[in-house]
Amino acid sequence: MKKIVIGLLGFGTVGSGTAAILENNRYDISTRTNADITIKKALVHDIHKPRPDCRGIILTDDPREITDDPEIDIVVEVMGGIEPARTLILTAMANGKNVVTANKDLLAQNGEELLEAAKKNGRDLYFEASVAGGIPIIAALRQSLTANRISSLLGIINGTTNYILSAMTEQGRNFADVLKEAQELGYAEADPVSDVEGLDAARKLAILSSLAFNTRVTFNDVYAEGISNVSPEDIHYADELGCVIKLLAIAKNQEEGIEVRVHPALISKKHPLANISGVYNAIYVTGDAVGETMFYGKGAGALPTGSSVVADIIQIVRNMSAGSEGLLNCGCYRNYPIISTDDFTTAYYIRLKVKDEPKVFATLALFFAEAGISFHSIIQKPRPDKSAEIALVTHPCREGQLRQAIQSLNSYSKLDKIYNVIRLETNGISI
């Protein structure tokens, strides 16, 4: 039986999960791979910190102990962040090691460089765990769906925001309140910005859309907007419109280029993504041959993410046995432009308050008409203070058109307030 030696760069949640799976399922994994896989060393910050569950793994605070150890076949990078992770991965590959990484920040920014280095060195670089924890969406895009031209990808790929929106929807509570609870329960970080502002999802979307469309998309290309402005009232109106509000990661291959954006969106309750709640993730992919597919599962956690890391390790071990490492290279053979926000095309939900007087609605409607926007549906409710609260849903239009209408509205004396503007996604199933 072939002996395979692993070095871990990082020994936190995902590193520990990886070690636990390799130990718990040792018999099955060795039988499935015909190899004996052992973690020899792990890089940690503090080698003196007591670790009750260290499974005989040698701890080191010197990364060269791992990248330069000739016994180590596969380096598993689960430390996160750009540097030193980037340099360590490049060093490991230059030293002939295959690499598994769970590092979305690094891949979303330096994916091309890493994949080119893997190719140059003839090494494997696998990264299933970088997006959506245990869901094998990377393998699906790199392998199972390769017969397709993929036209769009809609994802719920951030568990924190999905937990918050689910709780707001089910319990009618407001954002700040639920965020605080999520922080206490450990579902949200002490500094929640990366999650609630959509940056984490944007990084994952950059990785997914590069693979789906075979064109380079980096973090900076992705428009990101968070959920902190979503109110219980918006969720209530969405419900009346037959929708829920989700933080969606959306990538579309349009004639003019690639549209990549992360933002809260109304989506029909009949859409499969509408039922994904709590900390679960799902990615809804449309291909020209396969049609609509969806991949669902836990988006984070030691064992789900470890499941993806170990699947990558097993694939590399199989490749090593066959002498076929280094074959899955960077697939970005297209060079599509990224569509600018002005040209995003989508429907909108707009909630506003105006004076409840004759002609006001007609004027308001005219602003939209002048921008070339027509309405899909309108809900108007009288209020005790002689104003009217209106929720409008437009037909799809360019974002530039919407800005024009909003500008006209903002200069209108009968407008009290625009509470919120939220996009409405009709891909797959319309409302």
Added chain:
Amino acid sequence: MKKIVIGLLGFGTVGSGTAAILENNRYDISTRTNADITIKKALVHDIHKPRPDCRGIILTDDPREITDDPEIDIVVEVMGGIEPARTLILTAMANGKNVVTANKDLLAQNGEELLEAAKKNGRDLYFEASVAGGIPIIAALRQSLTANRISSLLGIINGTTNYILSAMTEQGRNFADVLKEAQELGYAEADPVSDVEGLDAARKLAILSSLAFNTRVTFNDVYAEGISNVSPEDIHYADELGCVIKLLAIAKNQEEGIEVRVHPALISKKHPLANISGVYNAIYVTGDAVGETMFYGKGAGALPTGSSVVADIIQIVRNMSAGSEGLLNCGCYRNYPIISTDDFTTAYYIRLKVKDEPKVFATLALFFAEAGISFHSIIQKPRPDKSAEIALVTHPCREGQLRQAIQSLNSYSKLDKIYNVIRLETNGISI
């Protein structure tokens, strides 16, 4: 660029879909594989039948023209049935060809023989299209989830029955009526037995459970029960109980062995499978590391199924380039017993009519108590004819226990009728 030559055994729905995808996405597929993939020949029944869309493929009615053609690298078997498909696949592999097959009947019966032959000949045998059309569940079980010990698998893997049950649920119509419509629309065969009696799903479940549990499960091992007895009244009661009725394919790795069964079942509306409607398929897999995952998509059709066939072709082409064919062998290194129906453990929904007299319910409850079965919930409704209709839901029990209770009931003079007994699946999410 490497030239890869394909021979099709069969040129019906899936064969045509495969040819269409290879032509429509030629540029992308050749770039992704660095190979030029061409279908040279297709085996057909009648070479004189006019085929407007034959794409320059040579038609033949002699299978040896394909299995023995030295130019052909990959044989794609999409003719279905046991023979001559089995012999042709074995011949093709003996002649050094890699094989892709969509043939669930053959794999569910002779999977071991075919995989052994692939191993012996050092050839690839891929069969993603044999289960759930475009959904990459086979790749998930053979590769992406290999870090896991899988404990259970719940699937909606027959589109015809799911279409019928969805229509019965949404429109309150009866089975015969909806079946007739499904036949007219082409969603059900003229001879619907294989679909509506659960045999098609049983074949697919045999394939999936062999892969999930690494133990041999064949079609004959799977208990199969169809949906023809499900009535609109049962669906209505299920709704009151917070459930829907689906034809579920269920496989569980229990301490005593493997439980594999296909039957209609009540399942909580909160379960992700409850929302899979119409011709869509989904497979819900639970692994010890990944937790709950679900794979969703179209279960049939020329292009979705062709998407899986072409994905397999692409994988084989990549393996050929690396010289790494023949590595994914039969993974049945376990030898678990198959649990007999008497030992199936599940909850039950039982709908019956009794005389509306004192003591009747007490007696009935005693029959269940004597069999060691307790109730989860009870709905009793008075009827104009001095009888009572009762819907019972039990806690999980062994099927043998239920038979004992039913036997006592059947000999009870106050029983008018047992309308139906349907299992209730609580795996994942209970009601």
